[in-house]
Amino acid sequence: MEAIELKNVSFAYPDGHVANEELNLIIQKGERVAIVGQNGAGKTTAVKLMNGLNKPTNGDVLINGVNTKMQTTAQVSAYVGYVFQNPDDQIFNSNVQKEIEYMLHYSKLDSQEIERRVSRAVELTGIESYLHMNPFDVPYSIRKFITIAMVLALETPYIILDEPTAGQDLHGIQTLTKLLDRLQEEGKCVITITHDMEFVADNFARVITMANKRIIADDSARNTFWSTEILTEARLKKPQIGEISEELGMEGNIIYRHELVELLNKK
Structure with a gap:
């Protein structure tokens, strides 16, 4: 299978601090996935497991079926490119x-x-x-x-972007959106860590939510942002469109601008 697989993965730093616990996940080549959660949830540590910068303390990380424990970081990076949060x-x-x-x-x-x-x-x-x-x-x-x-x-067939919208203006975010579209057309897998919920809602169908070092949800953007349980545990907010539609009492679990505009035009 052409995919990144995490099987019962946990990771602890040398000082004993546990950053990830029992992560189970499959992200296939060609997918476009957002990973969300507050600081300290374990997001960056998790993606560093995916590109070999971290090796699991327990469990296994497989890239296209090959265990990263059997490869050097350089060998893994030939398949999984990682763009750091701080350039x-x-x-x-x-x-x-x-x-x-x-x-x-x-x-x-x-x-x-x-x-x-x-x-x-x-x-x-x-x-x-x-x-x-x-x-x-x-x-x-x-x-x-x-x-x-x-x-x-x-x-590389897999690309990880860590907080790509940080410091970007509207033009930068539009460039990122076009980039994501182009990479998906080319069959690349893009995994994005971000605190920008508007960017997530606009660009990702699949959202992985982390909290307290674990994956607590793996669902669509709509289901994620309209789940009180997920938002509360991960300490996330709905995208602005979702908050506006909720305040207006609109039906349909809206998270996209065009949905809100269509419903308002029917009023």
């Missing part, structure tokens, strides 16, 4: 183009293939005008897209 943790080259090319040269790809991959990654992220600048001289929001481009250039 400054991933950037170290003197200009943006070198940053995107670095791992491609390390992988000994030929110049034509490197050019193709860089061109694609730059086009998808819209960072053409920054290629010859020092990454630390560009705005934080653009640095986020630089690190996304770095991972896109690796062309």
Whole structure:
């Protein structure tokens, strides 16, 4: 099976702090999944298990059927690309183009293939005008897209985005939405950690909710955001459209703008 599988996975840091407990999950290639929950829920630790940065204390993580315990982090990262929450943790080259090319040269790809991959990654992220600048001289929001481009250039079948909307304006969020659509068209799996519930509602059909180090729900966006139990345990809020429709007493568990507009037009 082409999928990321977590089987009864728990993870504890060397100091004994347990970050994840008994995670069971299958995310198939081509899926688009959001992972939500408050700080401390275990989201980032969980996705680091998926790309080999963490190895489970108990249980097994399988990438396309291969146990990560049997692979190095570098071997796992050939399948699962990870964009860190803080772009400054991933950037170290003197200009943006070198940053995107670095791992491609390390992988000994030929110049034509490197050019193709860089061109694609730059086009998808819209960072053409920054290629010859020092990454630390560009705005934080653009640095986020630089690190996304770095991972896109690796062309892994699975891509993890950790808080991609942080620091983004409307244009940045629209670029992210187009990127998600394009990657899904290409058959890529995208797993996104985010606190932005509007972004989740607008872009993800499947939502995995974490709280207290565990997965407490794996459901549609609509069912997730209209479950008082899930929202209370995970300390989440409905997207704004859902809150407005609830205040107006609208029926249908609305979370999308077009649904609210259609019902209001019928009034």
